[in-house]
Amino acid sequence: MSNPKQTIMASLLPLTTFTTTTRTKPNSTSSRRFKTFPKQTHRLKVSCNVVPDDNEKLLLVPETQNLILPKTSVDTLNVDRRNLLLGLGGLYSTVNFSSIPAAFASPITTPDISTCVPSKEGFNTNDSARSNECCPPAMSTTPKDFVFPKDTTIRVRPAAHRASAEYVAKYKAAIQAMRDLPDEHPHSFVQQAKIHCAYCNGGYSQIASGFPDKTLQIHNSWLFFPFHRWYLYFYERILGKLIDDPTFALPYWNWDVPSGMGVPAFFEEDGKKNPAFDAFRNVNHVSAAAIVDLDYNGSDSGATCLQQISTNLGAMYKQMVSNAADPLSFFGGEFRAGDDPYGNGDPSIGSIEAGCHTAVHRWVGNPRMLNNEDMGNFYSAGYDPLFYVHHANVDRMWKVWKDLGIPGHSEPTDPDWLNASYVFYDENEELVRVYNKDCVQIENLKYDFEVSPLPWFSSRPVAHNKISNTSSSSAEAVQKVPDVKFPVKLDKITKVLVKRPATKRSQADKEKASEQLVIKGIKFNAQNFVKFDVFVNDKDDVPASSASESEFVGSFAQLPHLHRHKKLMRSAARFGLTEVLEDIGAEDDEYILVTLVPKVGTEELTIDEIKVEFVPLK
Ligand code: C2O
Numbered sequence: 001m002s003n004p005k006q007t008i009m010a011s012l013l014p015l016t017t018f019t020t021t022t023r024t025k026p027n028s029t030s031s032r033r034f035k036t037f038p039k040q041t042h043r044l045k046v047s048c049n050v051v052p053d054d055n056e057k058l059l060l061v062p063e064t065q066n067l068i069l070p071k072t073s074v075d076t077l078n079v080d081r082r083n084l085l086l087g088l089g090g091l092y093s094t095v096n097f098s099s100i101p102a103a104f105a106s107p108i109t110t111p112d113i114s115t116c117v118p119s120k121e122g123f124n125t126n127d128s129a130r131s132n133e134c135c136p137p138a139m140s141t142t143p144k145d146f147v148f149p150k151d152t153t154i155r156v157r158p159a160a161h162r163a164s165a166e167y168v169a170k171y172k173a174a175i176q177a178m179r180d181l182p183d184e185h186p187h188s189f190v191q192q193a194k195i196h197c198a199y200c201n202g203g204y205s206q207i208a209s210g211f212p213d214k215t216l217q218i219h220n221s222w223l224f225f226p227f228h229r230w231y232l233y234f235y236e237r238i239l240g241k242l243i244d245d246p247t248f249a250l251p252y253w254n255w256d257v258p259s260g261m262g263v264p265a266f267f268e269e270d271g272k273k274n275p276a277f278d279a280f281r282n283v284n285h286v287s288a289a290a291i292v293d294l295d296y297n298g299s300d301s302g303a304t305c306l307q308q309i310s311t312n313l314g315a316m317y318k319q320m321v322s323n324a325a326d327p328l329s330f331f332g333g334e335f336r337a338g339d340d341p342y343g344n345g346d347p348s349i350g351s352i353e354a355g356c357h358t359a360v361h362r363w364v365g366n367p368r369m370l371n372n373e374d375m376g377n378f379y380s381a382g383y384d385p386l387f388y389v390h391h392a393n394v395d396r397m398w399k400v401w402k403d404l405g406i407p408g409h410s411e412p413t414d415p416d417w418l419n420a421s422y423v424f425y426d427e428n429e430e431l432v433r434v435y436n437k438d439c440v441q442i443e444n445l446k447y448d449f450e451v452s453p454l455p456w457f458s459s460r461p462v463a464h465n466k467i468s469n470t471s472s473s474s475a476e477a478v479q480k481v482p483d484v485k486f487p488v489k490l491d492k493i494t495k496v497l498v499k500r501p502a503t504k505r506s507q508a509d510k511e512k513a514s515e516q517l518v519i520k521g522i523k524f525n526a527q528n529f530v531k532f533d534v535f536v537n538d539k540d541d542v543p544a545s546s547a548s549e550s551e552f553v554g555s556f557a558q559l560p561h562l563h564r565h566k567k568l569m570r571s572a573a574r575f576g577l578t579e580v581l582e583d584i585g586a587e588d589d590e591y592i593l594v595t596l597v598p599k600v601g602t603e604e605l606t607i608d609e610i611k612v613e614f615v616p617l618k
Contacts, residue, residue, distance in 0.1 A: 106337040107419035108216060108223060111208035113431065114141045116198055130373055130380040134197030136425065137184055143423045143433040148444050155236065155249035155447040157392055160264035162450075163251050168266045170243060171251060175385055176275040177242035186425035187238045193382030195231060195424070200378040202563025209337030219378070219561065220571050221335030221347035222327075222417050225398050226436040228391050230422055233445055235388055237427040252392035254452050255360060256316045258309045261291045263364070267386055278384040280366045280374040295547045295555065296359040297531055298367075298600040307546070314548030315359075316456035319351040320401055322576040323554050325514035326615050327412045329574045330401055336416045341569055346521050348572035349556070352397050358557040360390050362529055372529065377560050396449045399442060404457075408514070408617040411440050463584045464549040465539050481593060487521065487606040490532055494596045500612045504588050505578075513614035515577040517594065521608025522556060526569035528601030531557040534575055535595040537586055550583035555599075577612065 116135035158167060181188040198204060204216040218227040232250060240248030254260030263286045267276045284290065284300070291305055294312040303311060324330040333347030341347070364386060365376020374384040381387045402409050411417075418437035426432050442448060481497045488494055498517070505515065517536065524530045538551040546552065553575040561569055581587045594610060 106209060107416045107421065108206065108335060108337055109208040109420070110199075110204055110216065110422045110433070111206075112141045113423060114138050115205065115207055116203045117205075118203070130383055134194035134201065134379070135203055136191060136194065136198065137186055139186065139425075139429065140431050143431040146432045146434045146438060148438070149237075149446045151246060151446040153247050153446075154443075155240070155247055156450055157236075157249040157252050157396070157447060158450045159254040159257075159260060159452050160251035160266070160389055161254055161260045161262070163264075163266070167251070170245065170248065171239075172266070172275050174239035174243045174245075174248060178239060179275055181242075186429055187242070187427075189383075191425075192235055192238070193380075196382035196387075197379045199227065199422070200561060200563075202566070206337050211338045214338060214340045215342060215563065215566070217335075217341045217561070218422075219353065220341055220349050220558075220569075221333055221339075222331040222350070222412055223335055223420055223436075224332050224350055224353045225395070226417075226420070226439050227422055229395050229398070229439045229442075230424060230434050232388060232391055232395055233439070233447070234424045234426055236447065241427040249447060250392045251389050252396050252449060253360075253386065253389045255292050255294065255312070255356065255390075255393060256397075256454070256456055257452055258313075258455065260452070261309065261312060262287070262289065263292075263386065264389065267389075276385045278374055278386065280369055280380070280384065281364055281386075282366050285363055292360060293363055294356040294359050296363040298362060298529055310459075310548045311546045312356075313456040313459035314461045314546065315355060317459045317461060318547065318554055318576075319355040320397065320404070320456065321406075321460070322579040323351040323355075323574070324401060324409075325406075325516075325576050325578070326408045326617055327410065328615060329514070329516065329576065330409070331412060331417075333572060334414065334416070341571070342526070342566040343570070346570040346572045348518070348520075348574050349558075351554070351574075352394060354557050354573060355555060357390075357394050358531075358559055361387075361559050362557075364390070371560065376529065379560075379562075381559075392449075399449065400454065407511070410618075459548070460579070461548050461550045461552075461583065464551050465537075465584065486610075487523075487608045490596055490598045490602045490605045490607060492598065496594045496596070496610050497591045498594050498610055498612055499591055500589070501614060503590055510578050511617065513616050515581070516613050516615055517553065517575045517577055517592070517610070518572065518613050519556065519574075519596075519607055519610050520572045522571045522573065522605065523568055523608075524558065524571070524602065524605040525567060526558075526561040526563075527567060529558070529560060530601040530605060531555055531599040532602050532605070533597045533599060534573075535597065536577065536580055537584055537589075537593050538595055550580050553577070553580055574613075574615075 113136050118133035118135050158164075163171070175189075178187065178192065179189045183190045185191065199216065199218045202215050205212050206214040206216055218224065236248065236250045239250070240246055251264065253264055263281075266274070267278075268274070268286055269277050285292075291308045292312070293301055293303070293308060294315040295301075301308070301311075328334075328348065330350055330352070332350035332353060335341075335345070335347045339345035339347065361375045361381060362372065364384065365372035365374060367376070369376075371377040371380065373380040375381050375387060375390075402411075419435055421433050421435045423431055423433050439445060481495055484494065484496045488496075500515070502509075517534070519534070533555045534553050535551050536553050547554075554573075556571070556573045558569075558571070577592070581589075581592075586592065592612070596607075598605070
């Protein structure tokens with residue numbers, strides 16, 4: 001088989017230039033559905049605006065690649081499907097889950113919903129219009145088993161910025177119908193928002209797995225992708241049912257292509273009580289002319305439009321390729337029954353979750369609200385219709401990552417991942433229990449994504465420093481860096497020399513194992529928006545500043561997660577080193593120099609350990 005990376009690149013011609021077009025904005029009026037925060041009158045102007053049609057032409061993607069129906073997306077990328085299906089076929093045919101002894105199996109199990117505890121304690125929501133009592137209505141407490149849908153058509157999720165007027169009208173009608181339901185209805189707008197809060201802000205314990213004192217938390221670990229996939233699956237089917245359209249599919253916010261990097265226009269005020277509009281957003285960012293910052297630090301970077309696009313594409317490359325070589329790095333670390341994100345456990349956060357996912361949340365939330373509602377805080381995020389459209393693209397990233405066909409890009413096979421479960425009210429108002437293992441193949445869930453180009457795939461970052469300047473292997477360089485005592489507090493820029501277990505790795509070594517920088521035991525105030533950046537072998541005191549540069553290996557970022565009386569949270573992060581060391585010419589070095597740059601909310605943050613690990617690639 002030919003190299004999948006090269007084949008894909010060949011199918012995506014390079015992005016060369018951008019159009020600069022202005023778009024007239026719809027009239028803003030004061031009609032709003034919500035109590036609003038005082039309105040800001042100015043909008044941020046950016047120097048270029050990328051318009052869908054022009055840009056698609058610019059990318060030279062043939063017309064036929066724009067809207068392709070299910071499955072062919074893989075063929076479009078010229079990836080050998082046999083390669084993709086191997087792992088799954090083997091898994092399902094050879095592992096018999098019921099034969100795993102109970103004593104060894106400890107998947108996270110969502111308990112009976114009547115045990116849900118409203119999460120309001122510990123929140124400071126005096127200034128917020130959002131309900132924080134987020135438990136589902138207990139219409140029934142015994143969930144039924146999930147049955148795969150028998151739909152005869154596949155719901156194809158369109159890219160929001162390319163959606164037709166007809167589709168947009170349908171989407172708005174569905175959201176309006178959801179808003180019109182009484183709040184207590186399990187399908188109502190408010191109940192859908194509360195699902196997220198209950199699973200994130202301490203609504204459920206691990207009682208069903210035998211640990212009543214431990215909290216169930218679906219962020220920060222390998223539960224992140226599957227939980228949100230299931231959440232959207234039901235949300236989409238509920239919306240379809242409300243407008244009696246069994247083919248209805250959610251749009252996805254295509255923030256990984258330049259033309260889709262603004263908030264999709266139909267989420268803005270349109271002078272007609274737009275149900276997709278939410279008043280709790282950053283007014284400077286909702287304009288379709290503003291480009292999302294996938295490396296958002298909590299304030300505007302001042303980057304030009306083109307710089308921002310290049311940062312975003314570099315960030316996407318890292319999160320989908322160089323920092324996502326294996327399931328652990330992409331999905332996040334193991335989180336089993338008994339693990340405690342507020343105590344002794346520290347599963348690592350996955351590359352997408354810590355990166356673009358968190359950045360988009362915070363970038364959309366309103367900085368003038370006390371808790372950065374809605375999108376900027378987990379408890380309120382589900383109140384913004386954009387949340388689901390953002391997550392539709394996060395969900396798409398899972399599929400795209402797998403379809404890249406790179407060895408190592410496959411789901412975890414651990415039974416505790418496969419058998420972790422959640423409960424939701426389905427489109428028929430019935431409570432169902434769903435398992436991670438049943439959401440792995442979206443064809444079984446009868447939905448797919450309209451195909452969109454992947455310009456980031458050919459945006460591998462480049463070294464900021466000249467290769468000859470970066471070596472940290474000399475005795476001199478090693479001596480210059482003072483010893484760091486762990487746990488180290490990240491209240492200032494911190495440099496740490498880290499020894500590599502092996503150097504001069506051959507191509508075969510690299511194919512066998514991914515070299516990763518692991519930052520463990522990150523303890524932080526869960527009430528804060530937290531972000532720090534990680535650099536490797538950057539000589540400058542003001543390090544490489546853009547995600548489009550190799551030395552900037554990635555970031556650790558968290559939205560506020562607070563729940564009942566628990567303030568400190570623990571996590572960990574992993575960053576791929578294999579390509580970075582190639583890029584900066586440091587493959588022979590015995591040590592790497594790691595620079596941690598605090599960006600926001602890290603005053604109390606401490607780190608227990610930093611090391612280099614080799615993670616086997618299957
Ligand atoms: Cu559950 Cu984007 O978060």
